Amino acid sequence: MADSSSNPPPPQDQQVDAPAGPSKSELKKRAKQEEKERKAAEKAARQAELAQQQAAAEVDFASESYGALPLNQSQSRPGRTRDQISTFSGRAGETVLFRARVHTSRAQGNKMCFLNLRQRTESVQGLLIVTPEKVSKQMVKWTASIGAESIVLVEGVVEKVQELIKSASVSDVEVHINKVYLISGIEGRLPFSVDDANRPESDVQSADAQFNRVLLETRLNNRVIDLRTQTNQAIFKLQGAIGDLFRDYLSANGFLEIHSPKMQGAATESGASVFKVSYFKGSAFLAQSPQLAKQMAIAADFERVYEIGPVFRAEDSNTHRHLTEFMGLDLEMTIEEHYHEVMEMLDGLFLSIFRGLREKYKKEIEVIGKQFPAEEFKWREGPEGTLKLTFKDAVDLLVEDGVPREDLDDINTENEKRLGRIIKAKHDIDYYIIDKFPMALRPFYTMPDPEDPTLSNSYDFFMRGEEILSGAQRIHDPALLCEKMRSKGVDPDSMKPYVDAFRMGCAPHGGGGIGLERVLMLFLKLNNIRRASLFPRDPKRLEP
C-alpha cells in the first residue's frame, strides 16, 4: 500500500539557530497542526481505498452464473441435454445440468446455501459455497432468497457424501452448484407447503404435533400444489398403470377398444339420475355408462370390446366413494355356453392388475404407504382361485354374524363392509366375487337365472368390502328384453335403437363395468375417492 498522496511529516528535531525564527511553542503548534493534517489525509486515503475496493467488489465475478432467466419464448436452442435426479447416484464427479423445483432452501451464514431440489418423486441436495472466481457472496445471497416451489435450472458437479442425506431421495450424493438460474418463480404465497401436504395423518394427530394439517378441502381447492407431493405423484402413476394393465390383459384376450358417445338422445337406464345437456334447440343426456353402446357393438359383431371413458351420475351423494364423474373401465363379450366365461375373464383381469401393480410398482406403493398406511392388499392365487360366493351364501354369512335375515333383501353399504370383515377374518383376503344376485336388484337388461326367475346371472366384485365391479349376462332376446323393460317401467320405444339391435340378431353376451378411482382407492386404502381422482367432481365441486 503506497502512501504517495500525503506529504512527509517535517523532521521533529529542526531546532536550528535562525534570526527572528519562530518560537519553540510556535514550532510545536505547527508540528501538531501538521500531524493533524497528516492523519486526516491518511484517513481520507484509507477511505478512498475502501471505496475503491468496494467498487471493485461490486463488479460481481459470478454475475453470469446466477439470476432470473428471461421468459422462455424459445429464443434459442443450444441443445444441451437435461439430467434426471434419479440418475445421480452413480455419477460422482460428473457435471450435470437439470431443471428442478426448489423444495426448500436454507442459508448457512453468508457463504453457504443448501437447496433441496425436487423432480416429481426424486430429490437431491444442492450445495452452494462461496468460491473465489466461481461462487460469490452475492450469488449465495440471491440463491438463498429463491422461494420454495420456484423452478430453477442448475449446473453442478455430483459429489459423494460421507453421511447419507435423509431429506433427499438420492441420499448418497449431493450436487455442488456452479450455476443456478430462475426459470419460474412464485407469485404470492403458497396455500400450504408440499412437505405439509405429504405428511402422514398420524404425524399431525400426535399430541405434540408441530405440523400444519392440510385438510382435504384445502388440498382440492389448491389441487395443483397438492398433486406435487411424492404421494400424489405415485398415486397417479398407479392410476395410469391400472389403465395400462387393463388394456394389456384385454388386448391379449382379443378385445377391441371402442369409443362410444357420451351425449345421448334419451335418458336411459332408469334408476341413477342423468345430467341433462342443452343440445342446440333440444336436449341430450350424459351417458351413465357405455352399457347400451357396448351391447350394440356386440350386436354389430365386434365380439369383445372394452372402453375407458368418463361416466356421469347425477346423484346427490356426498360420500367418501361417490363422484358425479368418474372413469369407467367397461367391457362386454360374447359368451358361447355360460356367463361364467365373462366372470372368469373379469377375474383373470383383476388378478393381472393386482399382480402387475405389486410387481412393477412396489416403490410407488411404498411411497404412498408412508402417508396412507395400509395393510397390504391380499388376494387368493393358485388352484383354489378367487373366492366366489352366491348372494345367498353372503346373506347366510351375515345372518351367522348376527344381522337379521329380514334386513337382507339387499346388502347395503354397511353390511357390504361387514361382509368384507367376515371374509377377511375367515380367509385373509381382500378380493372376492358375489354371484347370482336377486333379479329385483338388477337392471332390466340382466338375464334371469334359468331355474329360478327371482335370481339373475349377475355378479359384483369386491375389494376390501366395497363394490368395484358390477356385471352380468345380458338379455339378447328382444321379446324378453321388452318384457323386462316394461316390468321395470321403461317403455321399449323410448330406447328403440337399442332394442332394434337385438331384433337384428345378437349373440349371447355379458360384461361388466369397473370404477377406476374405486380400484385405486381400495387397493391403496386412500379412504376417500377424491384422492384417486386428478380433479374430482362431486355435487359440490366443479373446480379446479
Place this chain on the structure above:
Amino acid sequence: MADSSSNPPPPQDQQVDAPAGPSKSELKKRAKQEEKERKAAEKAARQAELAQQQAAAEVDFASESYGALPLNQSQSRPGRTRDQISTFSGRAGETVLFRARVHTSRAQGNKMCFLNLRQRTESVQGLLIVTPEKVSKQMVKWTASIGAESIVLVEGVVEKVQELIKSASVSDVEVHINKVYLISGIEGRLPFSVDDANRPESDVQSADAQFNRVLLETRLNNRVIDLRTQTNQAIFKLQGAIGDLFRDYLSANGFLEIHSPKMQGAATESGASVFKVSYFKGSAFLAQSPQLAKQMAIAADFERVYEIGPVFRAEDSNTHRHLTEFMGLDLEMTIEEHYHEVMEMLDGLFLSIFRGLREKYKKEIEVIGKQFPAEEFKWREGPEGTLKLTFKDAVDLLVEDGVPREDLDDINTENEKRLGRIIKAKHDIDYYIIDKFPMALRPFYTMPDPEDPTLSNSYDFFMRGEEILSGAQRIHDPALLCEKMRSKGVDPDSMKPYVDAFRMGCAPHGGGGIGLERVLMLFLKLNNIRRASLFPRDPKRLEP
C-alpha cells in the same frame, strides 16, 4: 311282390259237361268280378304300404342335428371349445364347432344347401347335403329357411375344395355340415343387406348397376347392421390400433396417462361454443378440450402427460369433418429450451402411428380400400424428415399458385386443401407441418414469438390437406397470460384456478391435440368423418 292275397283264376278251358252248371257267360262274369276285386285289393295293399313308408319317414332321423336352441340363459356348460373360421384353411379333415352369422343361404334342389358363414371379416362356405342317417331332407329344408344375419352354431368337417371359393375369405376349404342350430334369429326385415352396405360406391354408380345403394343416413340410422360389414370391422380395428400406437409411443417417451373431468365450472376457452349442463341447482359446461387440465397437470409436475377422451363442440357445423363429440388424443410436455422439442415429439408420434398402421394392418387397409379406394397415404422418412413450412411459406406457395395475398390473413379450409394439392404435386407427400402461425389466429394461451409479437410459437399438422393436430408452446407466465386473456376478451378471474396454477410456478411447456376420427378418416380417405366414428354425433344426430 307276392300275390298271396288273391285267389288263383279259374282255368279258362273248363268246358266239362255238367248237369245244371253255371253257363259260360256266367263264368266269364264271375272271373271279371274276381279280377276286379283282386286289383282293388292290390291297390289297397300298395296304399297301405305307402302310408306305412310315409309314417316311417316322418320320424326324422336327423331331428337332433338341427333346430332352434332354447334361449341361452347359461343352462349348462359342457365346455366345448368354439373354433375361428380364420383357422380353417390348414385344418382339412378336422371336425369344427363354431358360432357364425348366416351371411347368405341358398338351397339347390331339395337335397343340398349352401351357407356363407361369417365371423367379423372372415367367412367360409358351409355345405349341407342329404346323407342317409345323418342329414335329412327336412334338415336341409329348415337350414335353407334360416334368414340372413341369423346367428347359428355349426358343427362340420373341414374339407378341401377343388376350385377356390371366391365368395368366402377362407377360399380353399369348405365345411361339410353335420349339425346346425339357431342361436339368435331376425325379427322383422333387415333395412339393407350387409353385402349392399359393403359395396364400393363405383359398383353402385356404374350405368348398369343392379345393386342397391345404401345412403350414409340409412347406414347411420341402422348403424348396428352397417358396422357388420368387413369394411367397418376393419375401420374400427384401425381406430383401436391408432389409440394403441399413440399410447405405446408416448409411454416409451415417459408420458403418463391422465383423466381430466369433462364437466367444468366455467365456460372456458372463448371461441368454440360450449354445451351447458344442468348441474344440481347450478350449471356446468362440457370441456371443449382437456387444455386447461393438462396444463395444470404440468404445473403439478407431471412433466409429460397424455389423455384420450371425448371432447365436445357445440358448433352448428354440418360438414364432412365436424362432429359435436369426438375423441381427442391430447398431450402436453415440459420443454427445456425450445418448443420444437414438442413439435418433434409430435412428429415422431405421427410417423410411429403411420408406420405401425402400414406394417401391422396391411390386410385391413386392403379390405377398406376395396370399398373406399384411395391412393396409399404417403409421408417422408429418412434424414430429410417431415416437410416443415412456416405459415409465411405456406401463404407464398398459395400466392404463387394464384390465390390473392389479401385473402390469406388466415388459410381457410378451401385453401388448406389447395395447399395440400400443391405440396402433393411438388413433394408427393400427404403429411406435413405448418409452423409459426400469426398470433391473431391462435388462442390466448399461445406463446408469442420472441422476435415478432405478431407471430406465435404454434403449429398445425396436416394429412391430405386437412388439419389433424393443432398445438403450440403455451404461456407459463401468469402476468403475460392475464394480459393475453384480457386482449382476447377473457376475464382472468373467470378462470382463476387455471391462472393460479401458473402463479405457483410452472415450467415452460407445450403440446397438441389430435382428432382421432380425422386421422382415421384421412389416412383411409373415408371422405366423411361419420364413417370413422362408431356412433357419430352431429348437430342433427344423437342416436343410435
